[in-house]
Amino acid sequence: MSGLLAALGLFSVLPVPASARTPGPGVLRWLPVVGLVLGALAFVPALAVWRGSDGGSPLLAAVLVVGGLALLTRGLHLDGTADLADGLGSGRPAEQALAIMRRPDVGAFGVAALVGLLLVQVAALGAVLADSCRPAGLVAVLLATTAGRVGVLHAAARPAATGSSLGVLVAGSASAGVRATATVLLLAAAGGLPLAGGGNAADAVWAAAAVGVALAMTTALTAHAARRLGGVNGDVFGAVVEVGTAAALVVLAAGVTWT
Structure with a gap:
């Protein structure tokens, strides 16, 4: 339990x-357990404005969920993103790119990355909730928040980037x-x-596909970041969480569109 409490204290x-x-x-x-807890807590405010399917405002509910996740994590993963x-956008060598990432300004x-990701998450989740009952909506949120964090476990298998305090503590700590x-x-869930x-x-197939795509996207992002930076750090982990969450929600939204 000490590990779970430490994870909750660090990431929420x-x-x-x-x-x-x-x-x-x-x-x-x-x-991943932290993702489940945060997803469940962030889903609660949505129940005040959305009753399932077309009941209430699924878009407003999606805004409350995404905003709730940002508040529950202190914007930690958004800041890393x-x-x-x-x-990476600077196009500078690893040492200079890492120096840019350590600056306090954005x-x-x-x-552009924050606006794009938040819009995608809200729009995709809104589409899912518009065609889901309350239990199905909760499942969608839990899968998305957990998928991004399982992606971090895979990212942590890579060496830490130079000067990364968080990376030194946790990179490589998740065994195969x-x-x-x-x-x-x-995937079973x-x-x-x-x-x-x-x-x-069909819903189960789309949910499994959402997890698969999310993990594929986070793996690609991690590989690119590690190649450019010489390893991973806390910012890479934060971006993996947000990109994985967005990717899972997009596939789930595609599922309600085509089934």
């Missing part, structure tokens, strides 16, 4: 004992067994939870 605003806030090499293995976009590439177990469990939420076989 949820209160944990001060003694449990020190991250260690095993903290990342709890990140903006920093990585500025660093550049044009970072702003942990990564494989988390991936298999997520993607196939089973839609059925439990009132969906059909």
Whole structure:
């Protein structure tokens, strides 16, 4: 439980004992569980404005969920996304790109990445909620928030970039067994939870596809970032979370469009 509490203290605003806030090499293995907790909590405000399918405002509900996730994480992953976009967008060598990423300001590439990702997440989730009952909507949110964080487990298998304090603590800490177990469990949940939420076989297939695409997208992003920066760091992890979440939601939105 100390690892879970450390993960909650590091990656969310949820209160944990001060003694449990020190991250260690095993903290990342709890990140998918953190995604489940945050996804469930962020979904609660949506229930005030959305009753399922066309009842209420699915778009406003999507805004509340995405905004809730940002608040629950202190914007940590969004900040990392903006920093990585500025660093990679600069086209500079690794050392200079990392220096740009450490600056406190957000550049044009970072702003464009944040606006684009948030718009995609809100629009995609809104499309999903417009065609879903409440249990199915919750399943969609949980799969998306967890998929991005399982992507971080895979990203952590790479060496840490120079000067990365967070990367030194957690990069390489998720073993192959942990990564494989988390991936298999997520795919199994993607196939089973839609059925439990009132969906059909097609919904389960699309949910599994959403997880697969999200992991493929995060793997590609991690490989590109590691090649450009010489390794991974906390900003890469943050971008992986946000890109994985967006990719999963886009595929789920495609599913409600074509089924």
